[in-house]
Amino acid sequence: MDIQAVDRVGMILALFGPHREAVTSSEAADLIGLNRTTTYRYLTSLVNANVLALRDDRTYAPGPTLVQLGAFALGRRDILRLAVEPMQTLARDTEITAVLSLWGASSPVVAHVEEPPRREIVVSVRVGMQLSTAAAQTGVFHTFMSDAPSVARAARQLPTEERERIGRLVRETAERGYAAQVSTRGIAVLATPVWDEHGLAASLALLSTRDVLDVHAESSELAALRNAATTISRSLGAPE
Template identity: 75%
Template structure:
């Protein structure tokens, strides 16, 4: 298999996620920009290799080999092994949902969530959710992993408005050491980097409403979030200090 074929297979596999669980050959061709005959050949080769499965309705979904590899890869991520307990403590201390995200094919993907106990109403996200190009946690990766090929490619594929907005927020994130955002729906997010011995490992965030979390001030929530990120980073072998303020 030559380099172009590997690239095309990667583009096909990147189509799948919480935002798109299945795809037809026509949809795949349109999304990745290949002609339909070529795309059909790739899809069926992946079916023959058990990487994809062709359902009765003629849609393609992740197959057993892809599920096995994906499960193994996630299970091997050290950050997921060590983050749960510190995140539980963070959610209890702040009474706010804690969210850990890893970089996916083109944007961060929610990998672990800890909700505050004993609260009747919480703001949360589901594990596996692909975050938007302009989310606060996306800015963490575009700020601190700006030179990574997948990050560069993701930025290049955005529309001009999203790219300019993200680059501006990413620069601010690197300067201050954290990302802060309030959405049009009133959802407030604070996010900080988590490091391992190789560099950026994940982003850790607090997620709630703007009535609960004031992202405009360096309050106790940001301090608790930064301490937790630094704790997880140390557990992963990093000696890099948290950067806030």
């Protein structure tokens, strides 16, 4: 496979994200700027290799090989091994779901979840979920990792309204040092950065309903979240 072919495959795979779970052949061609015949050939080859999957509605979505590779890559990250115990402690002590996210190709991806063991009803998310631009953890990455090429590119590619929303979230997060959010549906999130020796490594969050999770600066939940993030950061070699 020549360099041009590799670039084109990369462009096709980069189409998938929180705002686009599947594409048609014609949509893919328009989005990456190739003619439809060439795009169809690439899509067909990727389906044959199990990198993409062709759905019954004739749209293309990430296939088993791509999902397997993504799971393997996430599983190899030291942070997932080092974060488990502090996240279990955080979820147990606060009785709130703890969520760790890593930056993917163009948005944060949920990498690990710890649910509170004693609470019968919990709010949770699935591992592998790509977070939207409205998510508090997305704001953490756009605030503290804005100079990373993939983050800057993701911001540039957003529609104007979403880019403005990210801008407001970034300003709030930079001022507070953490992200706080309560949705119209009553879902509350607190998110804070996790660091390693190179910079931002992940975002750690607490997720529940607004009746359970206090998102104010003086809350005990925020203090516990920050303590857990500090513990993980130190284990990753972040400067004191």
